[in-house]
Amino acid sequence: MNRFAAAALLALATTAPAFAEGTPAPAEARVYFVNLEDGASVQSPVLVQFGLSGMGVAPAGTERDNTGHHHLLVNRAPFGEGDGDADMKLYGVAADDNHLHFGGGQTETTLELPAGTHTLQLVLGDLNHAPHDPVVQSEQITITVTE
Numbered sequence: 001m002n003r004f005a006a007a008a009l010l011a012l013a014t015t016a017p018a019f020a021e022g023t024p025a026p027a028e029a030r031v032y033f034v035n036l037e038d039g040a041s042v043q044s045p046v047l048v049q050f051g052l053s054g055m056g057v058a059p060a061g062t063e064r065d066n067t068g069h070h071h072l073l074v075n076r077a078p079f080g081e082g083d084g085d086a087d088m089k090l091y092g093v094a095a096d097d098n099h100l101h102f103g104g105g106q107t108e109t110t111l112e113l114p115a116g117t118h119t120l121q122l123v124l125g126d127l128n129h130a131p132h133d134p135v136v137q138s139e140q141i142t143i144t145v146t147e
């Protein structure tokens with residue numbers, strides 16, 4: 001790191017609120033659904049493909065700049081609006097039925113979902129499963145699973 005970058009980081013560290021001190025991500029980094037769009041009607045099992053640009057996918061625990069692994073948020077509030085999201089920014093994304101981790105570096109999954117509407121959102125996590133700063137997250141999409 002050159003001294004200009006060090007000075008910039010120091011400035012960030014002294015002015016940013018605690019919850020914003022995550023692993024840095026490039027401003028242009030973007031996660032998105034490759035094969036699903038908002039409003040899609042699909043049948044279960046549902047293939048979900050994760051896209052990432054401006055950063056690289058790496059397994060959890062990998063300490064390398066500008067990398068992360070995918071988390072798929074299912075049927076919960078958009079990230080940043082849910083209870084406990086501030087804690088997740090600090091300590092890592094929860095691991096439960098609504099927060100699926102792909103710490104092996106996977107870029108797709110298949111979900112068994114009952115008929116009805118479901119929301120999906122991608123949130124990238126760093127080596128410790130915590131979202132980056134700024135958070136690299138997709139739009140939340142709603143899909144309808146038909147019988």
Ligand SMILES: [Cu+2]
Nearest residue numbers: 101103125129
């Ligand atoms: Cu994770």
